[in-house]
Amino acid sequence: MYKTIVIGTGPAGLTAAIYLARANLSPLVIEGLQPGGQLTTTTEVENFPGFPEGILGPDLMENMRKQAERFGAQFKNGWVESVDFSQRPFRVKVDGLGELEAESVIISTGASARYLGIPGEQENVGRGVSTCATCDGFFFRGKKIIVVGGGDSAMEEASFLTRFASSVTLVHRREELRASKIMQDRARENSKVTWALNRTPLAVTVGETGVKGLTVRNNETGLEELVEADGVFVAIGHTPNTGFLGGQITTDANGYIVVNPGTTETNIPGVFACGDVQDTRYRQAISAAGTGCMAAMDAEKYLEGTMVHDWSESLDK
Ligand SMILES: Cc1cc2nc3c(=O)[nH]c(=O)nc-3n(C[C@H](O)[C@H](O)[C@H](O)COP(=O)(O)OP(=O)(O)OC[C@H]3O[C@@H](n4cnc5c(N)ncnc54)[C@H](O)[C@@H]3O)c2cc1C
Numbered sequence: 001m002y003k004t005i006v007i008g009t010g011p012a013g014l015t016a017a018i019y020l021a022r023a024n025l026s027p028l029v030i031e032g033l034q035p036g037g038q039l040t041t042t043t044e045v046e047n048f049p050g051f052p053e054g055i056l057g058p059d060l061m062e063n064m065r066k067q068a069e070r071f072g073a074q075f076k077n078g079w080v081e082s083v084d085f086s087q088r089p090f091r092v093k094v095d096g097l098g099e100l101e102a103e104s105v106i107i108s109t110g111a112s113a114r115y116l117g118i119p120g121e122q123e124n125v126g127r128g129v130s131t132c133a134t135c136d137g138f139f140f141r142g143k144k145i146i147v148v149g150g151g152d153s154a155m156e157e158a159s160f161l162t163r164f165a166s167s168v169t170l171v172h173r174r175e176e177l178r179a180s181k182i183m184q185d186r187a188r189e190n191s192k193v194t195w196a197l198n199r200t201p202l203a204v205t206v207g208e209t210g211v212k213g214l215t216v217r218n219n220e221t222g223l224e225e226l227v228e229a230d231g232v233f234v235a236i237g238h239t240p241n242t243g244f245l246g247g248q249i250t251t252d253a254n255g256y257i258v259v260n261p262g263t264t265e266t267n268i269p270g271v272f273a274c275g276d277v278q279d280t281r282y283r284q285a286i287s288a289a290g291t292g293c294m295a296a297m298d299a300e301k302y303l304e305g306t307m308v309h310d311w312s313e314s315l316d317k
Contacts, residue, residue: 010037012275015292021071036061050256120204
Protein backbone atom coordinates (compact mmCIF):
# COMPACT_ATOMS: atom_id res chain seq x y z
CA MET A 1 0.00 0.00 0.00
CA TYR A 2 1.31 3.42 -0.98
CA LYS A 3 0.95 6.62 0.99
CA THR A 4 0.31 8.53 -2.24
CA ILE A 5 -0.18 7.55 -5.85
CA VAL A 6 0.36 10.33 -8.37
CA ILE A 7 -1.40 9.77 -11.68
CA GLY A 8 0.39 11.51 -14.57
CA THR A 9 3.91 12.74 -15.24
CA GLY A 10 3.51 16.21 -16.71
CA PRO A 11 4.84 19.27 -14.83
CA ALA A 12 2.03 18.95 -12.25
CA GLY A 13 2.57 15.27 -11.42
CA LEU A 14 6.35 15.51 -11.41
CA THR A 15 6.37 18.59 -9.18
CA ALA A 16 4.00 16.82 -6.78
CA ALA A 17 6.36 13.81 -6.88
CA ILE A 18 9.39 15.99 -6.04
CA TYR A 19 7.65 17.53 -3.04
CA LEU A 20 6.22 14.23 -1.79
CA ALA A 21 9.54 12.45 -2.17
CA ARG A 22 11.35 15.21 -0.30
CA ALA A 23 8.78 14.85 2.48
CA ASN A 24 9.79 11.16 2.71
CA LEU A 25 6.43 9.92 1.45
CA SER A 26 7.93 7.73 -1.36
CA PRO A 27 5.16 8.36 -3.88
CA LEU A 28 4.32 5.96 -6.66
CA VAL A 29 4.00 7.83 -9.94
CA ILE A 30 2.02 6.31 -12.82
CA GLU A 31 3.28 7.62 -16.13
CA GLY A 32 0.39 7.05 -18.53
CA LEU A 33 0.73 6.87 -22.27
CA GLN A 34 2.67 10.13 -22.46
CA PRO A 35 5.55 10.02 -19.96
CA GLY A 36 6.59 13.64 -19.38
CA GLY A 37 3.23 14.97 -20.56
CA GLN A 38 2.44 17.53 -23.22
CA LEU A 39 5.77 19.33 -23.14
CA THR A 40 7.43 16.26 -24.64
CA THR A 41 5.61 17.15 -27.87
CA THR A 42 7.22 20.55 -28.22
CA THR A 43 10.66 21.96 -28.91
CA GLU A 44 11.74 25.21 -27.19
CA VAL A 45 10.08 26.24 -23.95
CA GLU A 46 11.02 29.87 -23.40
CA ASN A 47 8.73 30.86 -20.54
CA PHE A 48 9.57 28.36 -17.81
CA PRO A 49 11.45 30.37 -15.16
CA GLY A 50 15.07 29.45 -14.51
CA PHE A 51 16.12 28.83 -18.11
CA PRO A 52 17.21 32.20 -19.55
CA GLU A 53 18.17 30.61 -22.88
CA GLY A 54 15.03 28.43 -22.99
CA ILE A 55 15.02 24.65 -22.72
CA LEU A 56 13.72 21.86 -24.91
CA GLY A 57 10.40 20.50 -23.60
CA PRO A 58 11.62 16.86 -23.37
CA ASP A 59 14.79 17.99 -21.53
CA LEU A 60 12.79 20.01 -19.00
CA MET A 61 10.60 17.00 -18.27
CA GLU A 62 13.56 14.63 -18.02
CA ASN A 63 15.16 17.01 -15.49
CA MET A 64 11.98 17.06 -13.39
CA ARG A 65 11.78 13.28 -13.44
CA LYS A 66 15.42 12.89 -12.38
CA GLN A 67 14.85 15.36 -9.56
CA ALA A 68 11.88 13.32 -8.28
CA GLU A 69 13.83 10.05 -8.58
CA ARG A 70 16.74 11.53 -6.69
CA PHE A 71 14.55 11.87 -3.59
CA GLY A 72 12.97 8.43 -3.87
CA ALA A 73 9.87 8.73 -6.09
CA GLN A 74 9.09 5.42 -7.81
CA PHE A 75 7.85 5.40 -11.39
CA LYS A 76 5.75 2.75 -13.08
CA ASN A 77 4.67 2.62 -16.65
CA GLY A 78 0.97 2.11 -17.00
CA TRP A 79 -2.40 3.61 -17.76
CA VAL A 80 -5.01 4.08 -15.04
CA GLU A 81 -8.15 2.36 -16.28
CA SER A 82 -10.40 3.03 -13.31
CA VAL A 83 -10.41 4.08 -9.65
CA ASP A 84 -12.45 3.17 -6.61
CA PHE A 85 -12.67 6.07 -4.20
CA SER A 86 -15.71 4.67 -2.36
CA GLN A 87 -13.56 2.89 0.24
CA ARG A 88 -10.23 3.37 2.01
CA PRO A 89 -7.56 2.65 1.11
CA PHE A 90 -8.36 4.00 -2.34
CA ARG A 91 -7.94 1.61 -5.26
CA VAL A 92 -6.32 2.50 -8.54
CA LYS A 93 -6.53 -0.03 -11.35
CA VAL A 94 -3.58 0.22 -13.70
CA ASP A 95 -3.34 -1.48 -17.06
CA GLY A 96 -0.72 -4.24 -16.74
CA LEU A 97 -0.15 -3.66 -13.00
CA GLY A 98 -3.52 -4.62 -11.53
CA GLU A 99 -5.14 -2.92 -8.56
CA LEU A 100 -2.93 -0.72 -6.38
CA GLU A 101 -3.89 0.71 -3.00
CA ALA A 102 -3.10 4.14 -1.59
CA GLU A 103 -4.04 6.32 1.33
CA SER A 104 -4.17 9.38 -0.90
CA VAL A 105 -4.23 10.04 -4.64
CA ILE A 106 -3.12 13.01 -6.71
CA ILE A 107 -4.74 13.34 -10.13
CA SER A 108 -2.56 15.19 -12.64
CA THR A 109 -3.70 13.75 -15.93
CA GLY A 110 -3.80 16.99 -17.91
CA ALA A 111 -6.17 18.17 -20.62
CA SER A 112 -5.51 17.27 -24.22
CA ALA A 113 -5.87 19.95 -26.85
CA ARG A 114 -8.36 19.01 -29.57
CA TYR A 115 -6.99 18.81 -33.06
CA LEU A 116 -8.71 18.99 -36.42
CA GLY A 117 -7.50 15.55 -37.50
CA ILE A 118 -6.48 16.73 -40.96
CA PRO A 119 -3.39 15.78 -43.00
CA GLY A 120 -0.24 17.76 -42.20
CA GLU A 121 -1.44 18.72 -38.72
CA GLN A 122 0.13 16.27 -36.25
CA GLU A 123 3.47 16.00 -38.03
CA ASN A 124 3.86 19.78 -37.86
CA VAL A 125 2.99 20.35 -34.19
CA GLY A 126 5.85 22.50 -32.89
CA ARG A 127 6.91 23.25 -36.48
CA GLY A 128 4.26 25.76 -37.45
CA VAL A 129 1.18 24.13 -35.91
CA SER A 130 0.31 25.02 -32.33
CA THR A 131 -2.53 24.81 -29.83
CA CYS A 132 -1.15 27.43 -27.45
CA ALA A 133 -0.87 31.11 -28.36
CA THR A 134 0.67 32.06 -25.01
CA CYS A 135 3.38 29.43 -25.53
CA ASP A 136 4.19 29.92 -29.20
CA GLY A 137 2.99 33.37 -30.32
CA PHE A 138 6.42 34.87 -29.74
CA PHE A 139 7.93 32.58 -32.41
CA PHE A 140 5.75 34.25 -35.08
CA ARG A 141 6.88 37.87 -34.83
CA GLY A 142 6.10 39.71 -38.07
CA LYS A 143 4.57 36.57 -39.63
CA LYS A 144 1.14 35.62 -40.92
CA ILE A 145 -0.94 33.43 -38.65
CA ILE A 146 -4.17 31.47 -38.98
CA VAL A 147 -6.36 30.75 -35.96
CA VAL A 148 -8.92 27.97 -36.44
CA GLY A 149 -12.05 28.02 -34.29
CA GLY A 150 -15.23 29.94 -33.61
CA GLY A 151 -15.45 30.05 -29.82
CA ASP A 152 -14.25 32.48 -27.17
CA SER A 153 -10.80 30.92 -26.95
CA ALA A 154 -10.28 31.31 -30.72
CA MET A 155 -11.26 35.00 -30.49
CA GLU A 156 -8.97 35.50 -27.51
CA GLU A 157 -6.04 33.73 -29.17
CA ALA A 158 -6.57 35.74 -32.40
CA SER A 159 -6.57 39.06 -30.53
CA PHE A 160 -3.53 38.03 -28.47
CA LEU A 161 -1.57 36.88 -31.54
CA THR A 162 -1.96 40.27 -33.26
CA ARG A 163 0.70 41.49 -30.79
CA PHE A 164 3.25 39.47 -32.74
CA ALA A 165 1.82 38.65 -36.15
CA SER A 166 1.65 40.89 -39.22
CA SER A 167 -1.87 39.50 -39.75
CA VAL A 168 -4.18 36.92 -38.21
CA THR A 169 -6.81 35.13 -40.31
CA LEU A 170 -9.61 33.51 -38.39
CA VAL A 171 -10.83 30.35 -40.12
CA HIS A 172 -14.15 28.81 -39.07
CA ARG A 173 -16.24 26.21 -40.81
CA ARG A 174 -19.52 28.08 -40.32
CA GLU A 175 -20.63 31.63 -41.03
CA GLU A 176 -21.78 32.12 -37.42
CA LEU A 177 -19.38 32.10 -34.49
CA ARG A 178 -20.05 30.45 -31.13
CA ALA A 179 -18.02 33.11 -29.32
CA SER A 180 -19.72 35.63 -27.06
CA LYS A 181 -20.56 38.98 -28.63
CA ILE A 182 -18.00 40.86 -26.59
CA MET A 183 -15.18 38.53 -27.69
CA GLN A 184 -16.29 38.69 -31.32
CA ASP A 185 -16.49 42.47 -31.20
CA ARG A 186 -13.00 42.69 -29.76
CA ALA A 187 -11.60 40.57 -32.57
CA ARG A 188 -13.63 42.39 -35.24
CA GLU A 189 -12.40 45.78 -34.06
CA ASN A 190 -8.80 44.64 -34.45
CA SER A 191 -7.54 45.79 -37.85
CA LYS A 192 -4.97 42.96 -38.02
CA VAL A 193 -7.69 40.27 -37.90
CA THR A 194 -9.21 39.10 -41.19
CA TRP A 195 -11.93 36.48 -41.56
CA ALA A 196 -12.26 33.31 -43.59
CA LEU A 197 -15.65 32.09 -42.43
CA ASN A 198 -17.64 29.22 -43.92
CA ARG A 199 -14.36 27.47 -44.76
CA THR A 200 -13.73 23.85 -43.74
CA PRO A 201 -10.06 23.08 -43.02
CA LEU A 202 -8.83 20.20 -45.22
CA ALA A 203 -5.04 20.08 -44.73
CA VAL A 204 -2.09 21.97 -43.31
CA THR A 205 -0.08 22.72 -46.41
CA VAL A 206 3.69 22.66 -46.20
CA GLY A 207 6.23 24.12 -48.59
CA GLU A 208 10.02 23.82 -48.74
CA THR A 209 10.58 26.17 -45.81
CA GLY A 210 7.77 24.98 -43.55
CA VAL A 211 4.07 25.62 -43.14
CA LYS A 212 2.62 27.54 -46.10
CA GLY A 213 -0.96 27.76 -44.90
CA LEU A 214 -4.22 25.92 -44.59
CA THR A 215 -6.06 24.34 -47.49
CA VAL A 216 -9.79 24.88 -46.94
CA ARG A 217 -13.01 24.18 -48.75
CA ASN A 218 -15.06 27.29 -49.39
CA ASN A 219 -18.49 26.04 -48.37
CA GLU A 220 -20.25 28.62 -50.56
CA THR A 221 -18.51 27.70 -53.81
CA GLY A 222 -17.39 24.15 -52.93
CA LEU A 223 -13.92 25.04 -54.22
CA GLU A 224 -10.61 24.46 -52.45
CA GLU A 225 -8.53 27.49 -51.48
CA LEU A 226 -5.17 28.01 -49.79
CA VAL A 227 -5.25 30.49 -46.90
CA GLU A 228 -1.59 31.47 -46.69
CA ALA A 229 0.19 31.68 -43.34
CA ASP A 230 3.44 30.77 -41.59
CA GLY A 231 1.68 29.33 -38.58
CA VAL A 232 -1.64 27.61 -37.81
CA PHE A 233 -3.06 27.85 -34.29
CA VAL A 234 -5.81 25.33 -33.61
CA ALA A 235 -8.16 26.77 -30.97
CA ILE A 236 -11.07 24.35 -30.82
CA GLY A 237 -10.86 23.50 -27.14
CA HIS A 238 -9.36 20.95 -24.76
CA THR A 239 -10.58 17.64 -23.36
CA PRO A 240 -9.64 17.02 -19.70
CA ASN A 241 -8.44 13.46 -19.12
CA THR A 242 -11.00 12.48 -16.51
CA GLY A 243 -12.91 9.61 -18.15
CA PHE A 244 -11.20 6.98 -15.95
CA LEU A 245 -12.73 8.56 -12.82
CA GLY A 246 -16.12 7.07 -13.64
CA GLY A 247 -17.99 10.06 -12.25
CA GLN A 248 -16.62 9.64 -8.70
CA ILE A 249 -15.02 13.08 -8.64
CA THR A 250 -17.01 16.25 -9.12
CA THR A 251 -16.29 17.82 -12.49
CA ASP A 252 -17.73 20.81 -14.32
CA ALA A 253 -19.91 20.47 -17.43
CA ASN A 254 -16.78 20.10 -19.60
CA GLY A 255 -15.21 17.38 -17.47
CA TYR A 256 -12.64 19.52 -15.61
CA ILE A 257 -12.17 18.51 -11.98
CA VAL A 258 -13.65 21.03 -9.57
CA VAL A 259 -11.35 21.90 -6.67
CA ASN A 260 -12.08 24.07 -3.69
CA PRO A 261 -10.80 27.50 -4.65
CA GLY A 262 -7.25 28.15 -3.54
CA THR A 263 -6.60 24.44 -2.79
CA THR A 264 -6.27 21.18 -4.71
CA GLU A 265 -8.98 19.40 -2.69
CA THR A 266 -11.62 17.51 -4.63
CA ASN A 267 -14.99 16.39 -3.32
CA ILE A 268 -13.33 13.30 -1.80
CA PRO A 269 -11.01 13.95 1.16
CA GLY A 270 -7.61 12.46 0.37
CA VAL A 271 -7.98 12.85 -3.41
CA PHE A 272 -6.33 15.94 -4.87
CA ALA A 273 -6.15 17.38 -8.38
CA CYS A 274 -3.54 19.62 -9.97
CA GLY A 275 -2.42 20.91 -13.34
CA ASP A 276 -4.46 21.28 -16.50
CA VAL A 277 -7.02 18.65 -15.46
CA GLN A 278 -8.49 21.21 -13.04
CA ASP A 279 -7.49 24.39 -14.86
CA THR A 280 -9.90 25.94 -17.33
CA ARG A 281 -8.01 29.20 -17.52
CA TYR A 282 -4.20 29.18 -17.45
CA ARG A 283 -3.01 25.77 -18.73
CA GLN A 284 0.70 26.58 -18.55
CA ALA A 285 3.63 24.44 -17.45
CA ILE A 286 4.49 26.77 -14.59
CA SER A 287 0.91 26.98 -13.31
CA ALA A 288 0.64 23.17 -13.54
CA ALA A 289 3.89 22.84 -11.58
CA GLY A 290 2.64 25.36 -8.99
CA THR A 291 -0.54 23.42 -8.33
CA GLY A 292 1.52 20.18 -8.25
CA CYS A 293 3.42 21.64 -5.31
CA MET A 294 0.11 22.57 -3.66
CA ALA A 295 -1.31 19.06 -4.15
CA ALA A 296 1.74 17.45 -2.55
CA MET A 297 1.51 19.77 0.45
CA ASP A 298 -2.25 19.17 0.71
CA ALA A 299 -1.70 15.38 0.57
CA GLU A 300 1.02 15.63 3.21
CA LYS A 301 -1.28 17.52 5.58
CA TYR A 302 -4.09 15.05 4.91
CA LEU A 303 -1.83 12.08 5.69
CA GLU A 304 -0.63 13.74 8.89
CA GLY A 305 -4.24 14.26 9.87
CA THR A 306 -3.67 18.00 10.14
CA MET A 307 -5.65 19.16 7.14
CA VAL A 308 -7.54 22.22 8.20
CA HIS A 309 -9.76 22.71 5.17
CA ASP A 310 -12.07 19.98 4.13
CA TRP A 311 -14.59 21.52 1.88
CA SER A 312 -15.81 18.26 0.41
CA GLU A 313 -19.30 18.66 1.78
CA SER A 314 -19.70 22.08 0.25
CA LEU A 315 -18.51 20.70 -3.09
CA ASP A 316 -21.14 17.98 -3.02
CA LYS A 317 -23.89 20.58 -2.79
C1 LIG B 1 2.75 21.57 -28.21
C2 LIG B 1 2.61 22.23 -26.85
C3 LIG B 1 3.50 23.24 -26.49
C4 LIG B 1 3.39 23.84 -25.25
N1 LIG B 1 4.30 24.81 -24.93
C5 LIG B 1 4.25 25.37 -23.70
C6 LIG B 1 5.20 26.36 -23.32
O1 LIG B 1 6.07 26.74 -24.10
N2 LIG B 1 5.11 26.87 -22.07
C7 LIG B 1 4.13 26.49 -21.18
O2 LIG B 1 4.12 26.98 -20.05
N3 LIG B 1 3.21 25.56 -21.52
C8 LIG B 1 3.24 25.00 -22.75
N4 LIG B 1 2.30 24.08 -23.11
C9 LIG B 1 1.25 23.75 -22.14
C10 LIG B 1 1.81 22.76 -21.10
O3 LIG B 1 2.42 21.69 -21.79
C11 LIG B 1 0.71 22.25 -20.19
O4 LIG B 1 0.08 23.34 -19.56
C12 LIG B 1 1.29 21.33 -19.13
O5 LIG B 1 1.99 20.25 -19.71
C13 LIG B 1 0.18 20.76 -18.23
O6 LIG B 1 0.80 19.92 -17.31
P1 LIG B 1 0.01 18.77 -16.56
O7 LIG B 1 1.01 18.13 -15.69
O8 LIG B 1 -1.23 19.28 -15.98
O9 LIG B 1 -0.47 17.74 -17.70
P2 LIG B 1 0.23 17.07 -18.95
O10 LIG B 1 1.52 17.67 -19.31
O11 LIG B 1 -0.85 17.02 -19.98
O12 LIG B 1 0.51 15.58 -18.44
C14 LIG B 1 -0.53 14.68 -18.22
C15 LIG B 1 0.06 13.35 -17.79
O13 LIG B 1 -1.01 12.49 -17.40
C16 LIG B 1 -0.83 11.22 -17.95
N5 LIG B 1 -2.15 10.59 -18.03
C17 LIG B 1 -3.27 11.03 -18.64
N6 LIG B 1 -4.29 10.16 -18.46
C18 LIG B 1 -3.77 9.13 -17.72
C19 LIG B 1 -4.31 7.92 -17.21
N7 LIG B 1 -5.58 7.54 -17.38
N8 LIG B 1 -3.47 7.10 -16.49
C20 LIG B 1 -2.18 7.46 -16.26
N9 LIG B 1 -1.64 8.61 -16.71
C21 LIG B 1 -2.42 9.41 -17.44
C22 LIG B 1 -0.13 11.45 -19.27
O14 LIG B 1 0.56 10.29 -19.69
C23 LIG B 1 0.83 12.59 -18.87
O15 LIG B 1 1.98 12.05 -18.32
C24 LIG B 1 2.37 23.46 -24.35
C25 LIG B 1 1.48 22.45 -24.70
C26 LIG B 1 1.58 21.84 -25.94
C27 LIG B 1 0.60 20.74 -26.33
